[in-house]
Amino acid sequence: MDLNKIGTIQKLRVTKKTAEGFILTEGNDEILLPNDQLDDEIEEIGQEISVFIYYNREKEIIASAKLPEVSLDSYGWAEVEEVVPHLGAFVNIGLDKAFLVSKDNLPIIKEVWPKAGDYLFVSLEKDKKGRIFAEPISEGEVLEDLEAAPDSLLHESVIGRVYRSTKAGSFVLTGEGYRGFIHPFERKMEPRLGETIEGRVIDIKDDGSINISLRPLKQEVMDEDASQIYDYLVDQNGVMNFTDKSDPNDIRKTFQISKASFKRALGKLMKDDKVEQKNDQTVLKHNE
Template sequence: MNQTKIGTIQSMDVIKRTAEGFLLSDGQDEILLPHEQVDGEIEEIGEHVTVFLYNDRKKNPVATMFLPEVRLDAYGWAEVAEVVKNLGVFVNIGVDKAFLVSKDHLPLLKEVWPKEGDWLFVSLEKDKKGRVFAEPISEGEVLEDLEKAPENLLNETIVGRIYRSTKAGSFILTEEGYRGFIHPYERKTEPRLGETIEGRIIDVKEDGTLNISLRPLKQHSMDPDADQIYNYLVDHDGVMPFTDKSDPNEIRDTFKISKSAFKRAIGKLMKEDKVIQKQNQTVMKHND
């Protein structure tokens, strides 16, 4: 098997059935497709199949019809399967072999190395000896495929995974494909590479990237938002037609904050025993 094809998806023909599986050929090279790597059924010799080629745990080239997202030519999320001190971490891309992410591509501080169950955004790469390993996405590649975040996300809570860890701060990719940055001042402890975190958006920049805070909300927007809502109640005889069930657009039009920020502020006022909610209204306690 031509080693340049290992780590890629190929179209091949079934040329023979064997005790171990099926023998495939692309007209130049032949490779085994084990029975356990067949997706569905192969009906006949000559059938055309699409497979991913890799070296199994015994370093033998094999094919699988279960196509991984992570390849030589494509990035994807891979779960950390094992952490090996002084070597790196092994990630699972969806085949029956884990691939090494070298310690050279991990943070200098082992305290922020990934743990088992974390997720790294990686592609497959080859070294000079032709060995295949996994490597985290570079900053340049992130910026090439950037999803611009809309301005109305300000103060919203967002979930993402740490894909890069530096002295300047931590960088995340969110579920929506947005890129975010967490300054050291905006976190109590440094998150791990590959860790899934939840934070609050404190700035949407002109280029569509985000600044995110992991600090408790009460240190930022909760107090001003709660004060604004309480002042609104004071100005409206202690009653307002808004609750945590109200329409998000009506909340934004009135208070210029998101519904999630509104709910947090209302929760704070209720916890402080300043307001209650009843009959689709929020009421100051002394008006009850």
């Protein structure tokens, strides 16, 4: 079999049936299509079928009639099967083996590496020795096939997957094919490469790409902060040594929010008659 055809989809002729599967040929070359790699029943000897050529786990060249979306010629989403710190991430493209995405193509910060169950947008590549591996899509290739988002999407929610992670921010592709960007200011935590996110469209660019925020609206933020403070009070038996005059650094260290956010949330709890401040402390009203 021509090694240049490994990692590609080829049309081959079925010549005979064996216990292991079917023998396919192209000229004088023969290749096995194992029984577990059949997609549909072979109707007759002599018919031509499309198959994917690759090395299996035993490093044998075989054919699969289960045609993957991902190949040397095409990109697709592949589920992360396993992450090995010194190697990278192995992705499943629908065959009986996983393909490696090298650690060199993953973010420098390992905390944002993908986890099993995430999805990477990849194609297959071949090295000088003919070995096949997976490689994430490049920014240029995304821009070549950009789907422009409509103006009506502004302020709407979108779901997408992170296909690129950089210091500047996270780049996302939605199910509709829109390219999105999440600035570090528009998130509380940096999403993983391959993670599925849901966010709000806050801008639509001239090229049809979108800016996405993972932060809730201001009112939602205040409710979230107020809930955090209330839960903290409950854990502290209804009394805490924090008030609207507390040190900003102490507030941030304990609640991971600014003093301004703390004061707004505390004000909401007081307005809702859930807490009060006295003797340089904040207490739950029902604690009296």
